[in-house]
Amino acid sequence: MFTIMKFKVVILSTVVAAFLLSSCGKGGHKFANLADSASYAFGVSIGRNLEGYRAQNINEKVLAQAIEDVLSGDTTKVKMNDQLAMTVIQTYFTKLQKEIADKNVKDGEEFLAKNKKESGVVALPNGLQYKINAPGDQNIKPTATDTVVVNYTGTFIDGKEFDSSKKQGMPARFVLGGVIPGWTQGLQLIGKGGKIKLFIPANLAYGERGAGNVIPANSTLIFEVELLDVIKGAAPAAAKK
Known part of the structure; x- marks a missing residue:
């Protein structure tokens, strides 16, 4: 447990430091305190990790609501336990990967069928x-x-x-x-x-x-x-x- 917590602290420190350095170097927004900076930095980190999935029907409002529910500390608001959440995520990515793979097959076949007619x-x-x-x-x-x-x-x-x-x-x-x-x-x-x-x-x-x-x-x-x-x-x- 100590190791996990220590790892989280390292990650947090790295994210916050990177954000603060970026803000200082580029004249970014000045937050009231380190806690606010860290809060925004976590949002940036989460957003960057998820921005590539925007086209795959990630509902930003539902995502924000889930974060709010968890951070509220009221377990009755959280609609999934950790195990179910992980299962849903795995199911989602399995489906997404299959859809991408199937589309790549189709797109590749269409491209090659056309390309072979090109000169040379x-x-x-x-x-x-x-x-x-x-x-x-x-x-x-x-x-x-x-x-x-x-x-x-x-x-x-x-x-x-x-x-x-x-x-x-x-x-x-x-x-x-x-x-x-x-x-x-x-x-x-x-x-x-x-x-x-x-x-x-x-x-x-x-x-x-x-x-x-x-x-x-x-x-x-x-x-x-x-x-x-x-x-x-x-x-x-x-x-x-």
Whole structure:
């Protein structure tokens, strides 16, 4: 119990300090006392955590009422116990994740069906699509056991970027056979110095599981890749991608 309480104090201190520093640095609102600042900081923290779910029918009035009921100290006002609340939240997120995954399947299929008709795009039987912008040195092409050094940018089909070697501050370096199938297959189509745009269906990317909080389930992905170097059969210094 002491450990949990201590952890809560650390979190509270961090949130309040961050808020106060932000206010001082940017001429923000001055609260009457630390308790008021902390109260507002908690609201900011809760709001930031929930703002991404606004489009998923989170009722702000009901949310505010629940917080008020709990803080009132009157247990008769609270309409759920902790266990039921957790069950409802888990049910909600399970349903939400399924809806997002199903929508991603539909959107991905529609995108790829249209994209394969674009000039220069080649569609393979397994669903991978690509467009070679520069073939590179055809005498130096990678195999699955080789290490490749690449610059890349990854986006969703709506154009939103989720990753790039530029963000990492250096080219990515990895064994080609150790990454998603769409990359393993696609990069073998160009040589050193080549450039390729890959349109990768979910089953050749991160599939139903997605990738952490970055890539949702069943996401079709787009990568623009420049193959900087091919190191035959070499182990990478650090795996990327």
